[in-house]
Amino acid sequence: MPKVRVNRHAYEVHAAVGATLADVLRDELSLTGTKVACGEGHCGACTVLVDGIPTLSCITLVHALDGANVTTIEGLRDHPMVPAFVRADALQCGFCTPGQIVSAVALVDQTPKPSTEQIRHAMAGNICRCGAYPKIEEAIRTWRD
Ligand code: FES
Ligand code: FES
Structure with missing residues (x-):
């Protein structure tokens, strides 16, 4: 086992x-x-x-x-990325959100202040059918605010 x-x-x-x-x-x-x-x-x-x-x-x-x-x-419930998503209103239905937050945390663990290009590259595998991408990017840009 x-x-x-x-x-x-x-x-x-x-x-x-x-x-x-x-x-x-x-x-x-x-x-x-x-x-x-x-x-x-x-x-x-x-x-x-x-x-x-x-x-x-x-x-x-x-x-x-x-x-x-x-x-x-x-x-990751205590990670600051979670309230960052809430502040930025970075979700609609929320179904993609756990995966988005996990990928975002992995990104900022390596690159605490990622550029927009780095965010888009790191998050490219996380699809959001609601199209919340601009706000997801905002959440990741402002996660430490
Ligand atoms: S549910 Fe695993 S990649 Fe879509
Ligand atoms: S918030 Fe609905 S799929 Fe992303």
Whole structure:
């Protein structure tokens, strides 16, 4: 059985071989903040951090993650990026928002003051069907305000 740390808690995964990280987070650990939209690696809704790297949990097999550290949106609840999204009104339906925030946190961890070009590059894999992109960019530009 693979062992992973999720939001600093150690878990032994019981899911069948072939289960995705998204399945385990949502169904086994009840961490439903991670959303699944396309389920095929195209939209970014399911993004979590695996050892600090933004990762599409819908196409990541959990059995490949033995020993990894996973951070979900629940593990970022105290991060200043969350109120930054609220201040900037950076969401409409909110379905893409957990993945957007996870990707944004990974960006500012590496580049605390990203340029617009760096923001667009880092966030390119996170689709927002509501088109909240200008406000998402504003949230990331102002996350420390
Ligand atoms: S749900 Fe994983 S990339 Fe769309
Ligand atoms: S806020 Fe609705 S998909 Fe982004």
